[in-house]
Amino acid sequence: xxxxxxxxxxxxxxxxxxxxxxxxxxxxxxxxxxxxxxxxxxxxxxxxxxxxxxxxxxxxxxxxxxxxxxxxxxxxxxxxxxxxxxxxxxxxxxxxxxxxxxxxxxxxxxxxxxxxxxxxxxxxxxxxxxxxxxxxxxxxxxxxxxxxxxxxxxxxxxxxxxxxxxxxxxxxxxxxxxxxxxxxxxxxxxxxxxxxxxxxxxxxxxxxxxxxxxxxxxxxxxxxxxxxxxxxxxxxxxxxxxxxxxxxxxx
Amino acid sequence: xxxxxxxxxxxxxxxxxxxxxxxxxxxxxxxxxxxxxxxxxxxxxxxxxxxxxxxxxxxxxxxxxxxxxxxxxxxxxxxxxxxxxxxxxxxxxxxxxxxxxxxxxxxxxxxxxxxxxxxxxxxxxxxxxxxxxxxxxxxxxxxxxxxxxxxxxxxxxxxxxxxxxxxxxxxxxxxxxxxxxxxxxxxxxxxxxxxxxxxxxxxxxxxxxxxxxxxxxxxxxxxxxxxxxxxxxxxxxxxxxxxxxxxxxxxxxxxxxxxxxxxxxxxxxxxxxxxxxxxxxxxxxxxxxxxxxxxxxxxxxxxxxxxxxxxxxxxxxxxxxxxxxxxxxxxxxxxxxxxxxxxxxxxxxxxxxxxxxxxxxxxxxxxxxxxxxxxxxxxxxxxxxxxxxxxxxxxxxxxxxxxxxxxxxxxxxxxxxxxxxxxxxxxxxxxxxxxxxxxxx
Numbered sequence: 146x147x148x149x150x151x152x153x154x155x156x157x158x159x160x161x162x163x164x165x166x167x168x169x170x171x172x173x174x175x176x177x178x179x180x181x182x183x184x185x186x187x188x189x190x191x192x193x194x195x196x197x198x199x200x201x202x203x204x205x206x207x208x209x210x211x212x213x214x215x216x217x218x219x220x221x222x223x224x225x226x227x228x229x230x231x232x233x234x235x236x237x238x239x240x241x242x243x244x245x246x247x248x249x250x251x252x253x254x255x256x257x258x259x260x261x262x263x264x265x266x267x268x269x270x271x272x273x274x275x276x277x278x279x280x281x282x283x284x285x286x287x288x289x290x291x292x293x294x295x296x297x298x299x300x301x302x303x304x305x306x307x308x309x310x311x312x313x314x315x316x317x318x319x320x321x322x323x324x325x326x327x328x329x330x331x332x333x334x335x336x337x338x339x340x341x342x343x344x345x346x347x348x349x350x351x352x353x354x355x356x357x358x359x360x361x362x363x364x365x366x367x368x369x370x371x372x373x374x375x376x377x378x379x380x381x382x383x384x385x386x387x388x389x390x391x392x393x394x395x396x
Numbered sequence: 397x398x399x400x401x402x403x404x405x406x407x408x409x410x411x412x413x414x415x416x417x418x419x420x421x422x423x424x425x426x427x428x429x430x431x432x433x434x435x436x437x438x439x440x441x442x443x444x445x446x447x448x449x450x451x452x453x454x455x456x457x458x459x460x461x462x463x464x465x466x467x468x469x470x471x472x473x474x475x476x477x478x479x480x481x482x483x484x485x486x487x488x489x490x491x492x493x494x495x496x497x498x499x500x501x502x503x504x505x506x507x508x509x510x511x512x513x514x515x516x517x518x519x520x521x522x523x524x525x526x527x528x529x530x531x532x533x534x535x536x537x538x539x540x541x542x543x544x545x546x547x548x549x550x551x552x553x554x555x556x557x558x559x560x561x562x563x564x565x566x567x568x569x570x571x572x573x574x575x576x577x578x579x580x581x582x583x584x585x586x587x588x589x590x591x592x593x594x595x596x597x598x599x600x601x602x603x604x605x606x607x608x609x610x611x612x613x614x615x616x617x618x619x620x621x622x623x624x625x626x627x628x629x630x631x632x633x634x635x636x637x638x639x640x641x642x643x644x645x646x647x648x649x650x651x652x653x654x655x656x657x658x659x660x661x662x663x664x665x666x667x668x669x670x671x672x673x674x675x676x677x678x679x680x681x682x683x684x685x686x687x688x689x690x691x692x693x694x695x696x697x698x699x700x701x702x703x704x705x706x707x708x709x710x711x712x713x714x715x716x717x718x719x720x721x722x723x724x725x726x727x728x729x730x731x732x733x734x735x736x737x738x739x740x741x742x743x744x745x746x747x748x749x750x751x752x753x754x755x756x757x758x759x760x761x762x763x764x765x766x767x768x769x770x771x772x773x774x775x776x777x778x779x780x781x782x783x784x785x786x787x788x789x790x791x792x793x794x795x796x797x798x799x800x801x802x803x804x805x806x807x808x809x810x811x812x813x814x815x816x817x818x819x820x821x822x823x824x825x826x827x828x829x830x831x832x833x834x835x836x837x
Contacts, residue, residue, distance in 0.1 A: 195786050198778075223788035235783040239801030248797070249787035256788075288801075289783075305787065 148173045148210060148313055148344045155204035155369075156186075156193050163189040165369035166205070171313070174341040178355055179348045180380065181366035182388040187348045188232060190366070191317040195229040196222050209313065223249070224256035226312030230302040230319050237289040242301070243271060245289050246308055253309060274307040278334040295322035296331075303334040314338070316347045320354035332357030352380040367391050400437025401455035405577070406430070408461040409543060415464055416546055417513040422520040429532060429542035436536040445535075448721040448753045449663055449692040454635045459577040459607055463546050467491050471570040471601060472498070479566055479599040479629075480818050486564035487511070487549050491606075492578030494547050506557025506590070512548035512581050522550055522583060531613075531641045534667055538639050541579045541611040548581035548610075551594065555587035555617070562593035562625070562812055569600035569608065569630060576606035583613050586620040586648075595625040595815070598636065600658070605633040613641045616648035618672065623651045623811060629822070630658035632687060639665045646672030646701075653810055655819060656683040656691050657826070666695040668706070670732075676705035682806040683710075684826060685718030685750070692721035699732040699762075708739040711806050712754075713799060713823075715746035724769065725757040732762045739769040744776070744802050746795075792829025799827050 149171040156164040163186045171177055181187050193200045194207065196219035207214040214222060237245070251261040262270065271285060278300040290298050299319055306314055316335065320328055335358050339345065347354060355363070355377065363379040364371045365388070372391050373379065383391075409430050416426060438455040439446040472490035476498065487509065488498035494511040501509045515522050532539045549565055567580055586592050598608060608630065616622045622642075630636050636659040642650055656662050668677050683691040697706045712720040720743060728735045743752040756769040776798050784794035803823055810816045824830035 197782055218791070219782060219785040220788055220790045220794075223786055229786055231783065231786075235777070235779045237777075237780045237783065237798070237801065239804040240780075240784075240797055245784065245787065245789075245797070248789055248793065249784075252788040252790070252793070309787065 146173055147171070149346075150208040151205070153205040154193070154202065154207065156189055157201045157203055158189065158199060162203070163369055164193070167366070167370055169364065169371060171344045171346060173312070173344055175362065176339065176345045176347070176358065176360045177362045177364065178360035178380065179346060179364050179366050179371075180350065180352065180383060183350070185366045186369045187350075187366055188317060191229060191232075191315050191348055194227065194315055195219060220252070223309075224253050228306050228309055228311030228314045230299075230306060230314065230316045232318040232321060234290045234298040234302055236291045236293070238291050240289050242287055242289050243268070243285050246271060246305060249305075250308055271304075271308060274304055277307050277337055278303045279330050280304055296324065296327035299323055299327070299331050300334070303331055303338075307334065307338055312343055314343065314345045316345065318349060319347065320349055320351065328354070328357060352384045355380045365391050400434065401451070402434055402437050403455050403457055403459050405459055405461070405540070406434060408459060408577075412461050412463055416544070418516045419520050422516060426543045429539045432532060433536050433539040433543060439536060445694060445723070449661070449690065454607060454661060457575045457607065457635070459575050460573055461544060461577050462573045463492065465573055467493055467495070468570055468572040469495075471572050472568050475568045475570060475599055475601045476566065479568065479597060482564050482566070484561050484564065486566055489547060489565070489567045489580060491568070491570055491572065491576060492547055492580060494549070501563065504559060506554035507559055507592075508552040509563070510550045512550055512583070513546060515550040531639070531667060534641070535639060535665060537609055537637050538611055541581060541609050541639070544577070544579040545581035545611070546579060548583070550583045551585070551592070553584075553586045553590040553592050553620075556589050557587065558591040559593070560591070562595050562623075564595040564597060567596070567598045567608065567610070569598070569604040569606050569634060571601040571603035571605070571631075574605060578606065578608050580608070580610045582610070584622065585615050586617055586622050588617040589619040590617065591621040593623040593625070593811070595627065595812070597627040598630050598658070600631040600634055602631050603633065604631040607635040608637070610638045611641070612639070614643070614650065616642065616644045616650050616675075618645045618647060620645070620648045621650075622648070624653070625810070625812070625815065626652070626654045626664070627815075627819070628654075628656045628658055628662055628664070630662075632658060632660055632689060634659045636662045638663070639667070641667045642677070643669045643671055644675040644677065647674040648672060649676050651678045651811070652680065654679070654681040654693065656693070657822060659691075660688065661690050663692045664694070666693070668695070668697040670697065670699050670701060670704040670706065673701040674703045675701070677707075679706070679708040679710070680806055680809045681710040682712070682803055683720055684713045684823070685720055686716040686826065688717050690719045690721075694723045694725075696725040696727070697737065699726070699728045699735040699737065701732055703734045704732055705736045706738070709806060709809070710741045711803060712741070712743040712752055713746065713803065714743065714750035714752055717749045719750070720752040722752070722754040722771070723757065724755070726759070726767065726769070728760045728762050728765050728767065730761040733764045735762060735765040735767070737765070737767045741771045742802075743773045744799065745773060746776070746799065790829065794829075796824065796827035796830035800824055800830060
């Protein structure tokens, strides 16, 4: 079943067109990788999908599970099951990681008509999920991302994904800033979250991540459009040949 | 200047002066204090210390010093219930008058607690040790209090006596009489190596539009440790002016917490005199203003002696058309080498119409000192807001959570867990959307 359908998406930032007719279909259970050179619009796509202000959609549509995603606020998207793992997770001094996640999970559970979790049940849940990304329990009670290393922040993103159990997870440059060990841990966490009723869209510059999280489909974004789609092999070709030949094709 | 605004307080003094406690000498002192107040009147905005805070609204009111009106206890009890439970020792004042029937101040060894009226009747020299009746040169508001001070409390802690259990002084203002003016006076004398914690709490019925002008004097003897909490949560129609005057001897440690939520106009002055070497003070403060509230903190720390230390952490949260003022003055006198003075004031503006004026002032006349200050004014971090919303929190909850977090370190410094909890709820109660996360906190 189609989970996400992006049709002819045009989006601008401060009047400058970034996405110029992007189309993409994602089915439940699939893992897609969107690759592309710097400035091709990868992060813009992630931001538009998550509902960030400052991105103006000038044309096209995004339908998520039959709903008009663009008409929804960021929190409505989150409650309906869209999750963005940030490229640069925000540090929030004074807001405890556990409290934030508990408030988030319970907001989502309320939306789904499920009972809220009490403190004891929530703590049990988060400790179990923390093992998934080998995150030290000490980090749970710290302020959100405050003083976390790059790797710890990315682990924290995947931990949040594990707790919130989204239907659609967008991973924005989740591999950036990770050393090889941290990459392995994060990728392993993501792989354990692959499910037949969940779709994952990875946005990445390098194919390195794809060695650890093997996608079903690879798309190349250049000049604001998807210029080529293929399987896992396409990423390998990109690694060998770079992006220039595709940019020329796009132009 | 004959035009000084004094409202109708001069005729009120003539009306009630015979009912004020104290002998003829005290009465003389009161009259002299009133004359000093009359000479200057309410401070005007031409006065540098009141530049951002107008007393015009206050001076226009027709105040009633209704000490001769019987207290309406039924209203007092209702307001009292709203102030939060307290199972420790406390002295309760309703409309300025001490209520033994509502108080449960137990006399422990080395601790003497007397209502001010009784103490002054006993000994007219109360308070003389500390700059006459208490630093009248600092503000005309202190003179005004000296003239009218009818009740309050005098606390004496014997040398070496340690009192861990905090004492609450609860001042309740009812709406029984319009424009009631009350003038509480609190005197704390902590002997050598003694310790004490006092919580001064001001609450009122929501319609209470009165004027509270309070003075608290604390003297910390050698090696004494005194913690003072000041929770101002009067009705949003009230006028509240407070002066805290602290003098410290050698190696004494004072901690002052000032939390201001209520009143239409709230002004708190804190004067700290580090008069003994190695004495130290920590000032911790939080102020919130919304609607048309105006809240002003003026603090002054005088480092008179060597190796004295001061730390100051104040935060403000201003919403609606609320206005905040912070002025933090630190004076390091010539003799006060090896002074360490740190000051920080951070403000959060929640609306476009909210405003804050913050001004650190450092005057340093000594060499070999360590002084630092910083002041910031900002808004909620948009990236953090989006981050929280992208996790499913709605916008108002995300705003509330970030605002609440801003106040977190100030609350964290409060030494009484129950107060922390109550004040956390109080802060959250003012933030729409906080209900969604508060049970998690």
